[in-house]
Amino acid sequence: MLKISNLSARIEDKEILKGLNLEVKAGEVHAIMGPNGAGKSTLGYVLSGREGYEITGGDIEFDGQDLTELDTEERAQAGLFLAFQYPVEIPGVSNMEFLKASVDAIRLARGQEALDAISFMKLAREKCKAVNLDQNFLKRGVNEGFSGGEKKRNELMQMMLLEPKLAILDETDSGLDIDALQVVAEGVNALRSPDRAIIVVTHYQRLLDYIVPDFVHVLANGKIVKSGGKELALALEEKGYSWLDGGAE
Amino acid sequence: MSDLRETVVATATQWTSLPWLAPYREQSLARVKAGQWPELRQEHWMHSPVRRLHAALATPTPSDTLTDKTDSIPALDAMRVVFVDGAFDADASTVAAMDGLTLVTFSEATADEQSRIVTHLGSCLNQADKRERHIMADLNGAMLSDGLFIQVDKNVQISRPIEVVYRTTGAATGLNNAPRLLVVLGTHAEATVIEQFVNNAAGSAVVNAVAELVIGDNATLKHYRLGVDQHAMVHVGAVHVVLKNNANLKGFILALGSHFKRTDMVVHHTGQGSHCDVTGLYLTRGEEHSDLNACIEHRTPHCFTDEVFRGILADKSKAIFNGRIHIHPQAQKTLANLSNKNLLLDQGAEIYTKPELEIYADDVRCAHGATVSQIQSDALYYLQTRGIGRKEAEIMLSYGFINELLNTISVAPLRAHLQSVLAVQFTRDSAILEHLG
Numbered sequence: 250m251l252k253i254s255n256l257s258a259r260i261e262d263k264e265i266l267k268g269l270n271l272e273v274k275a276g277e278v279h280a281i282m283g284p285n286g287a288g289k290s291t292l293g294y295v296l297s298g299r300e301g302y303e304i305t306g307g308d309i310e311f312d313g314q315d316l317t318e319l320d321t322e323e324r325a326q327a328g329l330f331l332a333f334q335y336p337v338e339i340p341g342v343s344n345m346e347f348l349k350a351s352v353d354a355i356r357l358a359r360g361q362e363a364l365d366a367i368s369f370m371k372l373a374r375e376k377c378k379a380v381n382l383d384q385n386f387l388k389r390g391v392n393e394g395f396s397g398g399e400k401k402r403n404e405l406m407q408m409m410l411l412e413p414k415l416a417i418l419d420e421t422d423s424g425l426d427i428d429a430l431q432v433v434a435e436g437v438n439a440l441r442s443p444d445r446a447i448i449v450v451t452h453y454q455r456l457l458d459y460i461v462p463d464f465v466h467v468l469a470n471g472k473i474v475k476s477g478g479k480e481l482a483l484a485l486e487e488k489g490y491s492w493l494d495g496g497a498e
Numbered sequence: 499m500s501d502l503r504e505t506v507v508a509t510a511t512q513w514t515s516l517p518w519l520a521p522y523r524e525q526s527l528a529r530v531k532a533g534q535w536p537e538l539r540q541e542h543w544m545h546s547p548v549r550r551l552h553a554a555l556a557t558p559t560p561s562d563t564l565t566d567k568t569d570s571i572p573a574l575d576a577m578r579v580v581f582v583d584g585a586f587d588a589d590a591s592t593v594a595a596m597d598g599l600t601l602v603t604f605s606e607a608t609a610d611e612q613s614r615i616v617t618h619l620g621s622c623l624n625q626a627d628k629r630e631r632h633i634m635a636d637l638n639g640a641m642l643s644d645g646l647f648i649q650v651d652k653n654v655q656i657s658r659p660i661e662v663v664y665r666t667t668g669a670a671t672g673l674n675n676a677p678r679l680l681v682v683l684g685t686h687a688e689a690t691v692i693e694q695f696v697n698n699a700a701g702s703a704v705v706n707a708v709a710e711l712v713i714g715d716n717a718t719l720k721h722y723r724l725g726v727d728q729h730a731m732v733h734v735g736a737v738h739v740v741l742k743n744n745a746n747l748k749g750f751i752l753a754l755g756s757h758f759k760r761t762d763m764v765v766h767h768t769g770q771g772s773h774c775d776v777t778g779l780y781l782t783r784g785e786e787h788s789d790l791n792a793c794i795e796h797r798t799p800h801c802f803t804d805e806v807f808r809g810i811l812a813d814k815s816k817a818i819f820n821g822r823i824h825i826h827p828q829a830q831k832t833l834a835n836l837s838n839k840n841l842l843l844d845q846g847a848e849i850y851t852k853p854e855l856e857i858y859a860d861d862v863r864c865a866h867g868a869t870v871s872q873i874q875s876d877a878l879y880y881l882q883t884r885g886i887g888r889k890e891a892e893i894m895l896s897y898g899f900i901n902e903l904l905n906t907i908s909v910a911p912l913r914a915h916l917q918s919v920l921a922v923q924f925t926r927d928s929a930i931l932e933h934l935g
Contacts, residue, residue: 320882350881
């Protein structure tokens with residue numbers, strides 16, 4: 250589904266990704282771990298096409314197409330979803346109108362009709378309940394005044410509504426207490442399916458107790474330095490990153 | 499230029515209308531003669547394209563009147579008074595008699611009402627110092643022929659809004675379209691007044707409107723002033739307010755359209771414990787120009803002001819915001835906030851913003867701030883990552899920027915109406931409306 254070959258990228262003059270390779274197939278869950286500043290968040294931004302992140306080499310193939318040719322919104326419409334580490338607050342735009350605009354855009358891109366307001370309300374309320382968010386959050390401005398945990402649950406709700414082919418969760422566990430972590434993990438696990446892939450970017454092994462990955466990769470100094478099964482995460486928790494080649498400098 | 503000034507003064511001198519208003523007109527004319535004509539070298543007008551005002555006055559050209567513009571606010575149950583080019587239109591108005599409410603035009607006022615009007619006329623305007631009062635407001639007085647008088651008696655609460663519609667047709671040229679609104683609320687009285695300016699002129703037309711609002715002890719007035727103008731319109735207007743002890747003003751100003759728009763909002767805290775909440779929005783595009791001057795005079799202790807103004811400027815349009823809070827030496831324990839935020843959508847758009855605190859008392863809390871920015875790129879990116887196209891995302895964000903203020907409007911049908919008017923303004927495409935309701 251996703252094939253990244255020898256990817257290099259920079260922001261301004263700073264080279265962050267330096268020849269990254271990664272292949273993710275449908276149905277798989279991959280975890281990417283790594284020290285601070287390794288390029289974990291950058292990978293998510295580059296994949297989603299954030300302005301300012303320049304690809305200087307390599308290829309990204311998503312679902313058979315060259316991802317780099319697409320605008321950010323086209324990537325989302327093609328089925329890519331990025332759950333943010335720090336979701337943006339947008340006062341004045343209600344969460345409901347934001348979610349509807351988003352769901353409509355994705356549906357239209359898939360050749361489906363936009364949902365009427367009543368069906369959408371029903372769907373949104375259902376998903377709200379699934380992530381344990383009060384329905385008042387639908388009326389509030391997007392993420393406006395939400396706590397850290399509420400923002401993450403709002404991200405998860407969007408993922409449930411948009412049903413992406415590939416979801417990248419960027420440090421979704423940061424700022425969550427253990428109860429919220431379980432809610433989020435349950436939500437993610439419910440979305441696991443043979444035709445969907447998930448990339449979990451995290452600092453800590455803890456999240457991987459709840460979302461058990463098929464593969465674990467260590468990203469350090471701009472590339473994947475080690476890959477393995479879920480036992481790799483446990484080794485990292487025990488020994489840190491420094492024992493790996495090209496690990497923390 | 500002096501020729502134009504002389505012509506205007508000559509027209510005002512010859513102006514005849516309701517005889518009982520003649521003394522007030524003469525008083526105003528004297529101020530006009532002593533006043534400064536709007537020119538670029540004056541601080542009042544230095545960033546304004548005054549030549550557009552001069553041109554509209556120098557060569558008054560009647561134009562066609564459009565018939566497709568409506569002024570109705572859906573689902574609003576209101577008493578309605580309509581003026582066309584400054585003259586009362588009885589057929590278009592629906593007014594119900596109510597105990598404790600005087601709602602009458604100057605042209606139909608009885609002798610008793612006339613004397614009450616004369617008592618209050620000019621009472622707010624006369625509080626303003628030279629800096630906050632300019633020749634156009636006095637020209638409104640000098641050319642005064644009709645207006646609306648609203649008086650609510652002590653302890654009377656009028657819950658049904660009073661809607662005042664000022665329609666300007668292609669025939670309104672020069673300065674004779676000079677309506678006046680005079681609102682006087684007694685102790686503990688309450689009322690809601692919606693002033694709506696609607697411009698049906700195909701060409702350049704002029705309106706010069708003044709409102710005076712006298713809000714008595716413990717009284718509450720909600721005042722909405724909506725100016726939705728065609729591009730070629732010249733719209734000059736002023737709202738002057740006097741707040742007495744514990745009086746409340748909830749004000750809202752919308753400035754949309756017009757290539758020369760000047761709005762003044764001057765509020766005088768004259769009693770203790772009064773509250774002034776004013777919100778304003780200006781949206782310009784094309785080569786439009788909007789100039790908004792807000793001045794709050796804190797003359798007495800323990801009063802409160804909260805002003806929030808926002809502007810969105812597109813294309814090559816230009817806006818000016820001057821927000822002054824003047825705290826006199828005796829106005830201790832004042833609480834005052836002023837915020838002005840602007841969003842520039844295009845390279846050619848310009849904003850001049852000047853928040854100003856002038857404080858002569860030593861025990862007050864005041865804050866002011868102004869920002870000028872473009873659409874926040876991280877918010878734009880966030881929406882795009884959810885599949886929303888860039889153009890639509892920009893629209894949602896600009897709309898969100900003002901929707902925060904629209905949400906504070908407590909008259910629900912008015913809020914809904916403005917949300918839809920502004921959504922259309924942003925999108926020019928009703929398909930996007932469904933997201934924005």
